[in-house]
Amino acid sequence: MENINESSVPARVDAEDSSTDDLQGQELLQGLEKASWHGVSLCKYKGVWCPLTVFVPTLRCEKYFKARDTDIILATLPKAGTTWLKALTFAVVNRSRYPLDKHPLLTSNPQSLIPSLEFNIYDQENENPDLDLIPDPRIFSTHTHYDSLVSTVVVESKCRVIHICRNPLDQVISLWHFMINMIGIGRFVPLDEFLETYCQGMHVYGPFWEHVLGYWNAHLKSPEKVLFLKYEDLKKDINFSMKKIAEFIGFPFSLEEEKAGLIEEIAKLCSFDKLKNLEVNKVGMHSPHIKNSYFFRKGEIGDSANYLTPHMVDRIEKVVEEKFEGSGLKF
Numbered sequence: 001m002e003n004i005n006e007s008s009v010p011a012r013v014d015a016e017d018s019s020t021d022d023l024q025g026q027e028l029l030q031g032l033e034k035a036s037w038h039g040v041s042l043c044k045y046k047g048v049w050c051p052l053t054v055f056v057p058t059l060r061c062e063k064y065f066k067a068r069d070t071d072i073i074l075a076t077l078p079k080a081g082t083t084w085l086k087a088l089t090f091a092v093v094n095r096s097r098y099p100l101d102k103h104p105l106l107t108s109n110p111q112s113l114i115p116s117l118e119f120n121i122y123d124q125e126n127e128n129p130d131l132d133l134i135p136d137p138r139i140f141s142t143h144t145h146y147d148s149l150v151s152t153v154v155v156e157s158k159c160r161v162i163h164i165c166r167n168p169l170d171q172v173i174s175l176w177h178f179m180i181n182m183i184g185i186g187r188f189v190p191l192d193e194f195l196e197t198y199c200q201g202m203h204v205y206g207p208f209w210e211h212v213l214g215y216w217n218a219h220l221k222s223p224e225k226v227l228f229l230k231y232e233d234l235k236k237d238i239n240f241s242m243k244k245i246a247e248f249i250g251f252p253f254s255l256e257e258e259k260a261g262l263i264e265e266i267a268k269l270c271s272f273d274k275l276k277n278l279e280v281n282k283v284g285m286h287s288p289h290i291k292n293s294y295f296f297r298k299g300e301i302g303d304s305a306n307y308l309t310p311h312m313v314d315r316i317e318k319v320v321e322e323k324f325e326g327s328g329l330k331f
Contacts, residue, residue, distance in 0.1 A: 028059070035049070040204065045058065048144060050205070057117075058118045058144065061150060065117060072138070073162070075161055079175040083275075086110040089245060090105065091266045092246045093251055145205070145210060160227070164234070165229070165231065195312055196315075227245070229241065239267060
């Protein structure tokens, strides 16, 4: 699989077509509910709080993206394990192509190796890039809800969707720290206020319970199409989880690979400590406003205990209990 980024994807339509669709998007936007989430502008589109900066790219994706049966879509909430899942999936799919001592993960941030549909692929001056030339299997990521995925992903294709979720207690802390790095909200938004908007479902790609339950229910209905993972399970048994991912996307490890210790080697390559301490992830930039280091803080289970008061924990747990009641999903 070729490394993909927005600059390497050929253009398809002309500027006039792009301007027309951008105008239509702006007209649609006028009728949507909007809000400011601690300095980030959001609009509520199909029940999802979408960042205003990627609203038009989201519309472009819906209009133009056609999934192949061989596509792999990584679907996550921000700060729920996206970077780790990208690294693991890329390494599993490309294990016969790259020797581990010269692997792209050693010199590139995982976020740049697997592009986001809304933040990279369709967030361009040309709205309809030519994705036909990308060899199989194509791997893309998205933060959108399951019900908001285009019909070719959900209905018409046999592509595989992998979702990873994280305990909301830890996810909200990771998100808070990321936003502090991004725009410095920690200077004027206390954690309890940030937590309250999260519990109300007012956050990027919120409400979190609808995002998680959408993929959970899709997994229960079609486990051959949607793989549901928990961040905590990956931390507890990464080898087992990697085998599950590999089998699900059609790249199972052979007995010879297992005996040779390849699973352990890939797990080591993709480990949090390994990736965090690479030079590219200490000093590199993902975009003009996002350092690669922002994607690597602690990666621990239970770190929220260092930040949340008993009252805050109780607030989140009550929301989780109410929203996930009867779903069968436990954290």
